[in-house]
Amino acid sequence: MYHFNQNEKKVKKSQTKEETKVLIFVLVSIVLILLFFGGKAYWKQRKNIDLKEKIQEELRSDKEVSVDYASPEEVFKSIRNEKTQLVDIRESQEFELKHIEASENLPLSEIKEKIDLFKKDKLIIVIDSQEQTEGKILADHLKNQGLRVKYLRGGLINYIKENYPLVSYGNPTQTEDLLKVKSITAQEVKDNLLNGALFAFVDTRSPINFKRDNIAGSVNIPLEKIEQEKNNLPAGRIMLYDEDPLRSFRAASKLFDMGVLSVYNCADDYETLKKTLFEEESDNPEPPR
Structure with missing residues (x-):
């Protein structure tokens, strides 16, 4: 024991x-x-x-800050180039009004939070409203960190002066934007379909709303993703719709600026379009043929 x-x-x-x-x-x-x-x-x-x-x-x-410059022509040719990152350092409000297609907005005032978004494996082109010392210092700093960096010579002012296009906000109160967008009512959409017209429906609402209820055969490309998803648009004449027609108007305006011209905007909201197209509502209605 x-x-x-x-x-x-x-x-x-x-x-x-x-x-x-x-x-x-x-x-x-x-x-x-x-x-x-x-x-x-x-x-x-x-x-x-x-x-x-x-x-x-x-x-x-x-x-004096020394930087490598990119000409407006080089920037234009770099749009959607997978080896290039176009970074617009203006404030978000300025960026929304007009910007270069496919550019990213990393405001200089928020650089502390977004510095890691600069891609180390790409040529970075820094874009500002005009040629300014702050932007050059940023470009120089990134270069010293081992990144490949260029600075848009003369800024956006020079880019516009060279007649290169920009993507605008899409404001229906502006004549310039109104002329870009072909808006038709829900009834006109239905009449066109009954007369044999074909549309590829693109829903610019949020993915959540799209999953909840949509027009069968439509594609969901939210307004916020329309620039990134340009190459994924369906072929043929495109009909944009949204619960807020202003959103689909803005999407149509942006697509026009990016050279996509066969685009129509439904001037009525989604619910009105759905009720007009279909006699009986269903969870996943199909447009008339």
């Missing part, structure tokens, strides 16, 4: 030691993981702060 108790104590003591070792190992691992990610976050933040400080410091110094 005595030997049994002694052995039992030894086993328990051994188990306690093993448990202590495991606990220490787990605690050390947690500390190392926290240090790793905490340090990574710190240096990422430090790098972003340094960039803002660098821009302010170089602005104060009035030092």
Whole structure:
């Protein structure tokens, strides 16, 4: 009995030691993981702060910044080139009004949060409204980080002066945009279909609304994705519709700016279009043939 108790104590003591070792190992691992990610976050933040400080410091110094330039022609030819990233550093409101097709908006004021969105495996072309020191400093900084970077010579002002096209917001109160878009009512859509016209229906609503209810055979390309999905548009004459006709109008205007001309916009909302096209509503109606 005595030997049994002694052995039992030894086993328990051994188990306690093993448990202590495991606990220490787990605690050390947690500390190392926290240090790793905490340090990574710190240096990422430090790098972003340094960039803002660098821009302010170089602005104060009035030092000439040397950059590699991209001509308007080179930028135009780079649109949708998989090896190029066009980065527009203007504020989002300016970008929405007019911008170069397929360019990304990374505002200089938000560069701290978006610095990691610059692609290391692509040629980056920095775009500004006009040639400005801040943009050049950013381009120089990215170049010093090992990225391949160019700066649009003369900015967007020069790009427009060279008669290269831009993608606009699509404002129905502007005559320029109104002339781009062929808008017809839901009844006119139905009349065209009954007379033998063919349309490829494109739903510019959100994916959630599209899944809930849609016109059978239609394709969902939300307004927010219309530029990126340009090459995935169906062939033939396209009929855009939305729960808010202003959204489909904007999509049609953008497509016109990108050279897609066989596009119509339904001037009525989705519910009106659906009720007009189909005598009986269903979860997945088909247009008349």
